[in-house]
Amino acid sequence: MSGAEIISLGCRLNIAESERMKAMLDDADDVVVINSCAVTSEAVRQTRQAIRKARRERPDARLLVTGCAADIEREQLADMPEVNGIIANEKKLDPRVWNVPLPQAPPPPTRTRAFIAVQNGCDHACTFCVIPQGRGKSRSMTIAQVLREVEHHLEQGAREVVLTGVDVTSWGHDLPGAPPLGALVGSVLNEFASLSRLRMSSLDGIEIDEELFALFASEKRLMPHLHLSMQHGHDLMLKRMKRRHLRDDAVDLVSRLKARRPELAIGADLIAGFPTEEAKHHAANLSIIEELDIVHGHVFPYSPRPGTPAARMPQVDRSVVKARAAELREAVKRQRSRWLNTLVGETMPVLVERDGTGYAPNYARVECPADATPGEILKLTPAIVQEGMLV
Structure with missing residues (x-):
């Protein structure tokens, strides 16, 4: 096989980084790289599963693991007999680690959409999350760097650009003058009249600035698809998660946006069975799906992650967690079905x-x-x- 095989798990940021690694390792022979995820215990299980499958399919290849799990579960993954080596997550895009030349340009898209990682890392401390351990502090690409990447992808034929990151709405906080994310989005749209579709990945609603709000409300080239890092529909759970928004903040944001742009489709991440969650909290989680009209729902059954405050809180029984996750998924499915039926006959x-x-x-x-x-x-x-x- 010519070039390294990159197996990507997890988020859109991993997808963007995998495309960069693929271009960087294009001349490497008989190498398999698992770009892992550790956001939940299930993600770690899938990482282990991918490692074993890759070894079965490529018994003679050099198998290397990077990504968040490579940092957070380093010892456990290194002990797997299938693994030849671990690459620290923060080093995976450094050509020196791989002993290859520095790429002269971003890689051509392997999909019809180009994923551009405009931001990495996270400065927040949500009680359930291990990602800051695997990604480090928040750091942003400059507007000029992003524009160069967008230009390259458009030259390669990409029809849609997706701006992604770990905590995208914190983009710019570490740059001179702390520009808001809306300034970046506006710059991309202003610079490239030929770009017909710009999409945002998951956003923290409480940090959507006025300029970005105005673009979502009126700019047709910014896709009418807002995915919120919501996590829960009950204020007590949000406080115990150490989120920075409350339920009403999300309801107000969506209400104001839909008043300006009714076709906006709402997505959200929701966690089922967070520690101390009672039936009334779960009921609020269910009801937020209809209230926000969540049609793109990502439901995660809570799983304790090592070293996080939530792992030390009173846990909900696993059977209850699974049952509540199933209820949330079913509620999203019903909401999505109703929404899709309204689109029948629309060109x-x-x-x-x-x-x-x-x-x-x-x-x-x-x-x-x-x-x-x-x-x-x-x-x-x-x-x-x-x-x-x-x-």
């Missing part, structure tokens, strides 16, 4: 992916014609909803 521009499906601006997934070319944008009018997809 929308769909960016064709390589698997025969595509995404509308609101991130609804749409089945594409068999002869559709990946990367083209088609005007499609779905007739039905089938298995959670517009067809």
Whole structure:
């Protein structure tokens, strides 16, 4: 096999970093890199599973592990017989670690959408989260650096750009003058009139600045898809998580945005079974799905992570955690189904992916014609909803 094989788990930031590693290691032979995730115990289990599978499929390859789990679970992963080496997460994009030349430009996109990691690390201390241990302090790319990457991806044919990071709304806090994220988004849109689709990854709603709010409310090239790092629908749980927002903050934000841009689709991360969660707290978590009209829901059953304050709190029984997670997923599924049915008969521009499906601006997934070319944008009018997809 020519070039390293990169197996990416977890977030969009990992996807962006994996594409950079793939370009950097293009001349490496018989190397497999697992770009791991450690956000939950399930993510660590999947990392171990990926390592074992990769070793079975490539018994003679040099197998290296990087990513968040490589830092947070370093000793445990290093002890696995399948693993040849561990690369510290903060070093994985350093060519010197891999003994390869410095890439002269960002890699060409391997997807129809280009993921650009504008920010890394996190300065916050949510009680459930280990990611700051694996990613370090928040640090931002400059506007000039981001514009160069966007330009390169557009030259390579990307039709949509996704700005991503660990805590994207903290972008700019470490730069001179502490520019807000809206300044970066506005600069990208102003600089590239040819960019028809700009999408944001998960955002902390309490840190959406006025300029970014105005862009979400009125800029058609900024996709009408807001994914909130919500985590819970009850104020006591949010306080115990050490989040910086309350339920009403999210409700107010979504209400004000939808009043300006009704087609905005809302996504959110929600945690089920956080320590000390009672039935009334879970009920509030369920009700926030309908109140915010969450149609892109990521539900995580809480799992204690080593060294976090939440791991020392009174835990909810695992069977209860799993049952509550299932209820949350079912509630999101119902909300999503209602939403998708409102889109039947509506003509929308769909960016064709390589698997025969595509995404509308609101991130609804749409089945594409068999002869559709990946990367083209088609005007499609779905007739039905089938298995959670517009067809």
